[in-house]
Amino acid sequence: MNFRKYLVLAGVTVFAVAGDSMLSHGMKQVGSISIHRLSSVIFAVANPWVAIGILFLLAFFATYTNALSWADLTYVMPATALGYVLLALVARFVLHEHISPLRWIGIVLITAGVGFVAGGPALTEHPLGEAGEIPEKSHPVVVASGAER
């Protein structure tokens, strides 16, 4: 784990929260979409909040795939959950919404869970038997030949 990787994990969290919030805000401006005219959802993109929200969700997907390229799924997952905590804290300290004691307990639980995972290794080292599935990771030779070219 180096600084770049922590930055990617932070990106996963922040982009997901920002994208979801903007999309939610924009869709409330657009109003409810009739179930009989589902195609009208396309015009929702004209709303700037929705458009920027989609861009942020694309950024989330890019950082998420990036993170999964060097870390286990069970390692990245809790990082995405940290987004819920971020959302609650923004609601409390920026929007001055009330947060019930039950939700504070939820925040503590998620934070504790993330702390648990972050203390361990990011990637399971696979034995040679599965090397065929993950050539880039298990064969440094491939890396070297790639660099020579």
Added chain:
Amino acid sequence: MKVLLPRLRHLSRSGGLPCAVSFILSPLRGYGAVAKASQQDAATNSSHISILYTWAAILAIVLFSVVGDVLLSHAMKQVGDVGDLRRRAGIATVIARTLSNPNFLFAVASMAAAFFSLLFALSWGDVSLVAPAAASLTFIANAVAAKIFLHERVDRRRWIAAGLVAAGVALLAG
């Protein structure tokens, strides 16, 4: 399921294929269709069906998200560390190799299916039930699936983390 099966059988006998198709597509018309299908039933029965539909949709969300996450994780392990690859071969190679990976494409398709399941679930059930239930179940199911299919070493540390996060999400979003 007990409620649905006789109805499906009745549909296939009386209306044939078009009728069965319209039954399968009935979720597309949202809650109204559910209410219409159970016109003859008592009002309580209809609410039972919408609860059933909601949970079926939640299970579909969990299933599709887990399949999507596992496939995406597997695909990206095949592609290799994106940062190293970009430094060696450039960003174009990274994108080309990712997009040409069949597992990646299946993962995206599965995530899209999860998204549409979410839309259906939200049209039948409250967001305060659907969002936390789907999210926390996905965390647990992901941990199980990662252990079985990705052979990740899900040690006690990660089990505890998955449990804590799932409980926390349920409390926070509920």
